[in-house]
Amino acid sequence: MISTVLTDRVRVFLNRFRHRLWVKPLLVCLLSIAVAFVAKLADGTELVEIAPKVSSASIEALLSVMASSMLVIATFSVGSMVSAYASAANTATPRSFILVVADDASQNALSTFVGAFIFSIVALTAVKNDYFQTAGLFILFLLTTFIFGMVIFTFVRWVDRIARLGRMATTIEKVEKAAADALTRRRNTPHLGGVSVRPQARGRAVYAANVGYVQYINIAAMQRWAEKNELRVVIAALPGTFATPNRPLAYISADGAEQTEIDCTCVAESFQIGDTRLFDDDPRFGLVVLSEIAGRALSPAVNDPGTAICIIGTLVRLFTLWGEPAAVDDKPAPECDRVEVPHVCVQDMFDDAFTAIARDGAGVVEVAVRLQKALESLASSGDGEIRAAAEYHGRLALKRSQKVLDIEEDLQAVQDAAKFAGSAASSST
DSSP: OHHHHHHHHHHHHHHHHHTOTTHHHHHHHHHHHHHHHHGGGGGGSTHHHHSOOOOHHHHHHHHHHHHHHHHHHHHHHHHHHHHHHHHHHHHTOGGGHHHHHTOHHHHHHHHHHHHHHHHHHHHHHHHHTTOOOHHHHHHHHHHHHHHHHHHHHHHHHHHHHHTTTTSHHHHHHHHHHHHHHHHHHHHHSTTTTSBOOOSSOOOEEEEOSSOEEEEEEOHHHHHHHHHHHTEEEEEOOOTTOEEOTTSEEEEEEESSSOOTTSOOHHHHHTEEEESSOOSTTOHHHHHHHHHHHHHHHTSTTTOOHHHHHHHHHHHHHHHHHHTSOOOOOSSOOOOOTTEEOOOOOHHHHHHHHHHHHHHHTTTOHHHHHHHHHHHHHHHTSSOHHHHHHHHHHHHHHHHHHHHHOOOHHHHHHHHHHOTTHHHHHHHHO
């Protein structure tokens, strides 16, 4: 289990770089410089005797065309990507921006264009200074032709991608995938590699040094610290929690007397705290973002109930995924048995997902009907927590519709769709 936790630490570290737009172009630029000089290695081999002679003028012409066009295309791609990012933030929600920026196709396209530009400049300079001989010129010609073809293929593929990037459907798809990945990881490791919380006194509280959202918890570091000091750590702030100096992050307890002299700095530093929430280890954040998209679609300025209905279907898929059995490892590794982590509350997840939609869509009959059908579907789940949360939100959504729907036929349609109409109606009288 500790090795799994360490793997998650690497995953979080790599994802932080994946969300930086400059990382891939920088790596490709370094690679392109190396490739430009690879051709020189052929001059010292037997390829000199069999390689056909390629005119340096033809290579210079190809490299000149690439050098003059790639920078323009790279600039154009950046402008198109920025427009797509702004569209995603304005039409969906600003919280989806980080997922749109991390789009692999756009980053790969920008990296290819910039890398081709650097390659052409370096290779053109080397050719003009007679750096290559016959074999080197032949290999450089092959490399230039290959890169030129790759640029054309990438550009055509990227144009198709950028036409969809930033659109509502693409943004919803990205948010759903991020939420599904986070839900799957939490379902398979409900205690983040630790153990469930035992009913006992919590002990000494550990507080955050700064204000922000908990983004990641280094369970492995806590386990090593707890083993060294023979203590137990009870996590009080899961990823996504808003941490403040007066809100405990964790509690420290000992089997014997309380050890107040122990330095708990390591425990506080094991909590990665940032200004924003992240999707990776916070399954509730994906639900919040989807709910925000639906809320904006239901606003009077947008008036797009179809998007809200689409979000409701997405949420049903995510909660169905959450209710599936967790993956079981044939050879489970030892757990971090000194770190106790609470599970994610399903009721809180339903609050994140459906409260805003039920409130803003209470007066839109098609949204209210679809919401009742979705909650009825979830209420038939074999998971007791999901069933209880779905029944509660179904009754609550019906009450909201009863308050705002003035047309009797509209209200009757919602009540007919609601499995909980009888109990809600009886409680309101």
